[in-house]
Amino acid sequence: MIETRGLRKSFRSRAGRETKTVEAVRGVDLDVPAGEIFGFLGPNGAGKTTTLRMLATLIEPDGGQATIAGADLLKDPGEVRRRIGYVAQGGSTWDESTGREELVLQARMYGIRKTEAQRRAARALEAFQLVEFADRKCKTYSGGQRRRVEIALGIIHEPKIVFLDEPTTGLDPQSRAHMWDEIRRLRADGMTVFITTHYLDEADALCDRIAIMDHGEVVAEGTPADLKREISGDVVQVGLDVTATGEAEKLLDGEEYVNRLELLDEGGLRLFVDEGATAIPRILRRVDAAGLDLRSIELHRPSLDDVFLTKTGRSLRES
Amino acid sequence: MKLARDTWLIFQRQLNLLLRNPVWVFVGVFQPVMYLLLFAPLLKPALGAPTQAEAYKIFVPGLLVLLAIFGGLFQGFGLIAELRAGVIERSRVTPVSRLALLLGRSLRDVVSLMTQAVIITLLALLFDLRVFIGDLLLAYLMLALIALMTSAVSYGVALKVKSEDALAPLMNTVAQPVLLLSGILLPLAFAPGWLQGVAKWNPFSWAVDGTRALFNGDIGDDRVWQGLTIIAILAAAGVYWAARQFARSVR
Ligand SMILES: Nc1ncnc2c1ncn2[C@@H]1O[C@H](COP(=O)(O)OP(=O)(O)OP(=O)(O)O)[C@@H](O)[C@H]1O
Numbered sequence: 365m366i367e368t369r370g371l372r373k374s375f376r377s378r379a380g381r382e383t384k385t386v387e388a389v390r391g392v393d394l395d396v397p398a399g400e401i402f403g404f405l406g407p408n409g410a411g412k413t414t415t416l417r418m419l420a421t422l423i424e425p426d427g428g429q430a431t432i433a434g435a436d437l438l439k440d441p442g443e444v445r446r447r448i449g450y451v452a453q454g455g456s457t458w459d460e461s462t463g464r465e466e467l468v469l470q471a472r473m474y475g476i477r478k479t480e481a482q483r484r485a486a487r488a489l490e491a492f493q494l495v496e497f498a499d500r501k502c503k504t505y506s507g508g509q510r511r512r513v514e515i516a517l518g519i520i521h522e523p524k525i526v527f528l529d530e531p532t533t534g535l536d537p538q539s540r541a542h543m544w545d546e547i548r549r550l551r552a553d554g555m556t557v558f559i560t561t562h563y564l565d566e567a568d569a570l571c572d573r574i575a576i577m578d579h580g581e582v583v584a585e586g587t588p589a590d591l592k593r594e595i596s597g598d599v600v601q602v603g604l605d606v607t608a609t610g611e612a613e614k615l616l617d618g619e620e621y622v623n624r625l626e627l628l629d630e631g632g633l634r635l636f637v638d639e640g641a642t643a644i645p646r647i648l649r650r651v652d653a654a655g656l657d658l659r660s661i662e663l664h665r666p667s668l669d670d671v672f673l674t675k676t677g678r679s680l681r682e683s
Numbered sequence: 684m685k686l687a688r689d690t691w692l693i694f695q696r697q698l699n700l701l702l703r704n705p706v707w708v709f710v711g712v713f714q715p716v717m718y719l720l721l722f723a724p725l726l727k728p729a730l731g732a733p734t735q736a737e738a739y740k741i742f743v744p745g746l747l748v749l750l751a752i753f754g755g756l757f758q759g760f761g762l763i764a765e766l767r768a769g770v771i772e773r774s775r776v777t778p779v780s781r782l783a784l785l786l787g788r789s790l791r792d793v794v795s796l797m798t799q800a801v802i803i804t805l806l807a808l809l810f811d812l813r814v815f816i817g818d819l820l821l822a823y824l825m826l827a828l829i830a831l832m833t834s835a836v837s838y839g840v841a842l843k844v845k846s847e848d849a850l851a852p853l854m855n856t857v858a859q860p861v862l863l864l865s866g867i868l869l870p871l872a873f874a875p876g877w878l879q880g881v882a883k884w885n886p887f888s889w890a891v892d893g894t895r896a897l898f899n900g901d902i903g904d905d906r907v908w909q910g911l912t913i914i915a916i917l918a919a920a921g922v923y924w925a926a927r928q929f930a931r932s933v934r
């Protein structure tokens with residue numbers, strides 16, 4: 365459904381007298397099959413929005429190519445526009461219009477006739493549980509209600525693909541769960557959904573497949589389960605005082621059962637081991653013998669954050 | 684035709700939003716009426732016009748051109764608000780015509796200006812201004828072209844600078860010499876030679892002269908077709924340039 369090769373974009377920005385070039389996206393290859401929820405996971409500034417805006421024909425790539433729903437992004441952007449929907453990260457509704465007006469206008473901008481546009485708007489309002497507020501000005505909506513209108517705007521013309529840039533950022537847990545259901549419903553209707561997120565749990569629970577992005581590059585791609593399976597073994601997290609962390613690192617770094625070791629900013633270590641059950645007693649013995657104060661010890665299966673950590677050397681939680 | 688349909692769509696939306704804000708409509712009419720009531724009476728003695736009606740013949744066309752220029756030039760602020768709200772980006776992912784995104788907005792500005800112009804003309808009629816309907820319609824065409832040009836340019840610049848902080852001083856800097864060098868408030872006939880020479884390079888000066896000639900009933904005056912031609916060419920160029928900004932603006 366979406367196929368990109370070597371997609372690149374850099375921005376020149378001026379800070380005082382200097383001009384700096386930010387390589388926002390540096391060569392992204394993606395293959396997204398039809399009917400999937402595809403997730404783009406990455407920290408702030410990773411290049412997610414820039415990639416999406418290129419795919420949505422809003423900015424021209426500096427290099428590379430892409431085919432979207434069968435249309436060539438560079439040669440036929442008009443056709444791409446007809447086949448996709450796009451919901452921006454920063455919102456897209458006008459304070460003084462009502463939700464219904466926005467939906468009708470959006471449909472009509474896609475060339476849909478007035479009566480049909482009104483019919484679709486009514487249907488979308490129902491589907492997104494917005495009937496109650498339909499004729500109120502957008503500025504009176506809550507954040508969650510407004511986000512639902514925006515998503516409805518993105519799919520009013522029944523596109524083959526919809527790009528949702530951080531659809532759940534700023535929503536409370538309950539609204540988020542609702543939004544997930546709505547996104548799943550889009551997939552059930554046969555739409556391909558491309559979302560960006562920096563929530564690990566969202567990528568894990570909602571997406572069929574994800575690409576992890578960092579510094580403008582895709583560092584890993586696959587189903588959440590596959591990605592986690594790539595990191596074999598368990599993760600043991602040892603909570604220590606910041607002052608004791610350095611010493612503990614020296615103690616444990618050489619141990620043959622520790623595959624990898626990461627320092628935690630808040631103090632403590634993250635140890636990648638083959639088998640947690642046998643590693644924990646040995647870790648405890650070492651730490652105890654050195655007389656270090658242990659605050660906590662946890663065992664868990666690798667998470668997407670661990671995937672990110674192994675690929676980039678940083679934790680997504682920290683960045 | 685797609686362009687006409689899309690333009691109509693955007694125009695309707697923009698007009699609806701404008702009408703929803705009655706304060707704006709009130710302000711738009713109130714200001715020029717104040718000029719007419721409080722400033723114009725000074726003119727008869729100042730211009731040495733034989734009658735009040737003669738003074739209005741000189742002043743009203745100038746006032747209307749002034750409104751057309753300023754009405755257009757400051758429309759960019761509304762667009763920056765739309766840009767910030769993400770409305771423009773949302774429009775740009777749809778296949779809607781880019782030219783229509785501009786024209787729909789600019790035509791709304793033209794219509795709102797024409798409404799002001801008609802109100803002012805009607806009021807001036809009460810003060811014994813007399814003008815032939817044919818001449819008046821041609822003068823309105825001139826005003827419409829001016830408003831089309833200034834609003835298009837304002838939108839184009841807004842898309843380029845993307846911030847009110849940059850747009851405000853820019854538009855003021857443009858507006859001030861344009862105003863002073865066009866003989867809008869007082870005819871340049873009173874100006875020293877060098878000033879008249881500089882004003883020749885100001886297209887709005889031609890527009891003002893043409894409009895005055897029309898209000899004076901001199902439809903055959905060369906200044907009429909010259910003014911109309913100059914403004915029509917500039918309006919076309921402004922629209923073309925601004926529509927390109929709609930097609931390629933980045934965030
Ligand atoms: N119009 C622009 N001009 C200059 N730099 C830009 C522009 N747009 C994006 N950038 C830069 O490109 C990089 C990638 O930005 P992008 O918005 O794609 O990140 P993101 O992954 O969407 O981040 P976030 O999670 O914060 O939304 C950033 O360093 C950003 O500052």
Ligand SMILES: [Mg+2]
Pocket residue numbers: 412413414453529
């Ligand atoms: Mg983003």
